Amino acid sequence: MVNLWLSEWKTMTRQRSYYTFLILWVIVFSLLYLLEKNNPNVTGFTNTTGTIVNILLYLLPLFMMMTGSFSIANEMENGQWHLLCTYPVSVPAYLFGKFFGLITAQTVVFTLGYGISMAIGLVAGIPLELNWLLLIYFFSLMLIIVFLYLGMSIGTIVNTRWQAFTVSVAVWFLLIMIWPTALITVLRLVPYPLIEPLMKVAMIVNPAEFLRIFFIVQWDGGSIFGQSYDSIVGLFQSGTGWLVLLIYLPIYFGAVSVIPLFLLMRRRAQ
Amino acid sequence: MKTIMNLLLLAGILTIFGGKGAVAEAETSLQALINAVPEGGTLTLKAGTYEEPLILKKPITLIGEKGTFIKACSDQPAITITGKNVILKGVSVIGCRQIPAAVTVNGRNHHLEDLVINSASIGIKLESAVNSSFKNIEISGQGKENGIELWESHQNAFETITIVRVQDGIYLENSHNNTLLGNHIKESRYGIHVMFSDHATIKKNTSTRNVTGAMVMETSGSTIEDNKFYGNNESVNAQGMLLFDVHDSTIRDNMISENRVGLFIENSTGNEITSNKITTNFVGAQIMKTAENAIEDNAFIGNVNHIQAIGGMGGGTNQIRHNYWDSALKLDTDGDGKSNLPYQADPYFLTLIKETPEYQLFFQHPGLILLQKMLKSPAGMVVTDVAPQMEQSTREPLESQPSILTGALSLVMISTSLLIIFYGRKQI
Known part of the structure; x- marks a missing residue:
């Protein structure tokens, strides 16, 4: 697994396209920070925060899903997967090795881009608050x-x-772009008292929603x-809030893992 | 025993002005001493704790030395003021839950100054008190009762009063022509709560970290000026300032910042809402069923959502113009400092959550762009500022101090990731 991790990481850093991500993040964040130069205190949940959260939600899920799904689909297409099948590599080792390799590559390039934008923001004299910056960073x-x-599963x-x-793109469109519209349409069909519990379920099912609400x-x-989510907000706000996130993520990964593990094992057997 | 000791001490320093002679004999109770003070006389209390309820019903002055405490745990207020021209200064009052109020005031022309009130009950209760003034008072409670309560009390003035952890900081009911100046209220339910009270003057007050900064209801001809309402954002019902059934009032030069909803206006007419700075609220202003108000020259900056309005906006009876909107597209072709492009805000989201409050979860959702197109409101519903301000009129210089920590973090991020990339490329 470690070998797969390192090889994935190594291949990524040697691709030129990998560095286009760097340019993208630097441009996006620098522009966002510079745009806010004239606004008062860039901290807490303000227009700036809302805009940045939305832009991240537009960009990151789509790009990450494409990166993740391509990295598997590519190996299926060019025969590398069949080659790998001849080696004694287990399916979970393959999946998670690749996963950690991709995470390393993407977080590192994101961190670099974020760090450069922060430096640009500071040089431009924009008062950026540390806690606020860190929360945006963790959200990303x-x-x-x-x-x-999710992309690798695709x-x-x-x-x-x-x-x-x-x-x-379809999954991104469903989870990000059309999510409120779709939910409202579906929830029109259910009796009123069911709306609140279903909204909560929907929030847990869609990780983008969960993270967005958690960080807001x-x-x-x-x-x-509003009133309906007071208990959830209270829970997230309390000391156990981060613990909830720490529990949510593994459960989410576990639930999503069922499909790729099953499919890969079946493909391997073929 | 302690009380008697204190009384003995007190007797020593008892001074009477305006009286024919000095009476300085030890009495059995403080109330008896007070009763002995002639009209216009002054009684100075020696530092110490007095555990008896006091009644001041003559025009006298009662001054406490530093460290004078009056404690009340009976069914009586610690201090009851009636009649007229009573002056009370320099006393700390400690009250229990069961007393009706730490201090009750009625009558006229009283003056209370430099008091510290710490009570689980109401701090100061005014019933039919007229023309009295209150200055430099600190009130702290336990969030269950109001700090200052006015009933049928008119022409009173409250100045530089600090109120913490009460239900409503200053509560006015059926009390007209009162003035609130430079008071500071925090960590309470409502900072200032006006009910059925006309011609109130609310100036230079600060109300922060309350459920609602100022709850102004059923009033007309009031002036709310130069106040700061900020950080009222914890509760799901939080607002900076709420105006309900407010008419012909002036709301000017207030700073309304970091609230859940900055300015909430409902059922109100004929108000002039001008030159307020409404910044970094989740929702800048929410307007429902109002007419004939002038909303002009305000600055809306950094609010997640600037303005939402539904109901009664049809016909354009509210005059919304010359406000500064930081997110507006502005173009000034004739050089009058006003943009020729109107600023419009579609209240589709408010319409949506009015029917189903659960959808508030979609606040500022990235997918709302699509939803907005589908739920487009009719033209009459859209809030329109016909000529937005090009430049913000009252801009304060931003203090920008580059933080060393942030700089260090950015350097750490850059160097670590560069190292890892370098390592990744080199590795065999």
Whole structure:
């Protein structure tokens, strides 16, 4: 698994496309920080925070799902997977080795881009608050990790890179873009008292929603969600809030893992 | 025993002005001493703790030395003030839950100054008190009762009063022409709560970390000016300032910041809401069923959502213009300092959550862009500022101090990731 991890990581750093991510993050964050130069205190849940959260939610899940799904679909397509099958590598070792390799590559390039943007922001004289910066950073890391894994799972389902691309975009569109519209449409069909519990279930099912709400609560913005979510906001805000995230993520990974492990094992057997 | 000792001490320093002669004999109770003070006289209390309820009903002055405590745990207020021209200064009051109020005031022309009140009960209760003034008072409670309560009390002035952890900081009911100046209220339910009280003047107050900074209801002809309402954002019902059934009032130059909803206006008409700074709230202003208000020259900066309005906005009876919106597209072709492009805010989200409050979870959701297109409100519902301000009129210089910690973090991030990338590329 360690070998797979390192090899994945090594291949990534040697691809030129990998460094386009760096340029992307530097441009995105520097522009966002510079745009806010004239605004008062860049801290807490403000317009700036809202905008950054939304841009991250547009970009990160899509890119990470594409990266994740391509990395598997590519090996299926070019025969590397069949080659690997001749070696004594177990399916979980393959999956998680690749996963950790991708996480390392993406978090490192994101960290670098984020660090450079912070430096640019500081040089430009924008008062950036440390705690606020760290929360945005952690929010991005969580999105990277969760959606890379989701992307890899998509990669195991599809056969070609083209399919990987379409499915990734479709999932992104469902989980991010059309999520409120879709939920509202569906919830119109259920009796009113069911709306609240179903909204909560939906929040747990969609990791982007879970992370978005979790971090908005960390920015002290939880009260905007209203009475129905008071208990959830209270839980996230309390000392056990981060523990909830730590429990949520493994459960989520476990639940998602069922499909790729099953499919890979079946493919290997073929 | 302690009380008697204190009384003996007190007798020693008892001074009476305006009286014919000095009476300085040890009495059995403080109340008896007070009763002995002639009209216009002054009684100075020696430092110590007095555990008896006091009644001041004559025009006298009662001054406590530093460290004078009056403690009340009976069914009586610690201090009852009636009649007229009573002056009370320099006393600390400690009250228990069962007393009706730490200090009750009625009558007229009283003056209370430099008091510290720490009580689980109401701090100061005014019933039919007129023309009295209150200054430099600190009130702290346990969040169950109001700090200052006014009933049918008119023309009173409250100045530089600090109130912490009470239910409502200053509560006015059926009390007209009162002035609140430079008070500071925090960690309570409502900072300032006005009910059925007209012509209130609320100036230079600060209300922070409450459920609602100022709850102004059923009033007309009031002035709310130069106050700071910020950080009222913990509760799901939090607002900076709420105006309900407010008419012909002036709301000017207030700073409303970091609240859940900055300014909430409902059922209100004929108000002038001008030159307020509404910044970094989750929702800047929420307006429902209002008409004929002028909302002008305000600055909306950094709010997650600037303004939402539904109901009664049709016909454009509210005059919304010349506000500064930081997110607006601005273009000034004729050089009058006003943009020729109107600023519009579609209240679709408010319409949505009005029907189903559960959908508040979608606040600022990235997918709302699609939803907005589907739920587009009719033109009459959209809040429109016909000529937004090009430049923010009252801009304070930003203090920008580059933080060393942030700089260090950025350096650590850059160097660590560069090292890891370097290692990744070199490794065989």
